[in-house]
Amino acid sequence: MNIAxxxxxxxxxxxxxxxxxxxxxxxxxxxxxxxxxxVQAGADANMTVVTVSAKRLSAAEKAQLKG
Incomplete structure (x- = not known):
């Protein structure tokens, strides 16, 4: 049988x-x-939670970091 x-x-x-x-x-x-x-997401009591508390950079600060 020819498949083609x-x-x-x-x-x-x-x-x-x-x-x-x-x-x-x-x-x-x-x-x-x-x-x-x-309920499934909260089931793991050992879950690590990271909170970032930092101010956002201004446009001038961003430009200073780039150059």
């Missing part, structure tokens, strides 16, 4: 399978996790 001759048929068959799969799964409800995202 049948490449169009193979492509169309693959396209039909992909379209059928997308239509079949379009009506399915989205999966939901058991816990809300906020």
């Amino acid at each position: 001759k049948n490449m169009e048929a193979i492509f169309v068959a693959a396209l039909v399978v992909v379209c059928a799969t997308s239509f079949a799964t379009a009506g399915a409800p989205a999966a939901r996790s058991s816990a809300p995202a906020a």
Whole structure:
């Protein structure tokens, strides 16, 4: 069997399978996790939090750093 001759048929068959799969799964409800995202994010009590308290540079200070 020459695959090059049948490449169009193979492509169309693959396209039909992909379209059928997308239509079949379009009506399915989205999966939901058991816990809300906020609870999952706050679950790690050892999470490091970094707070940066610095003033922003003015345009003159930025120019001075560049040159």
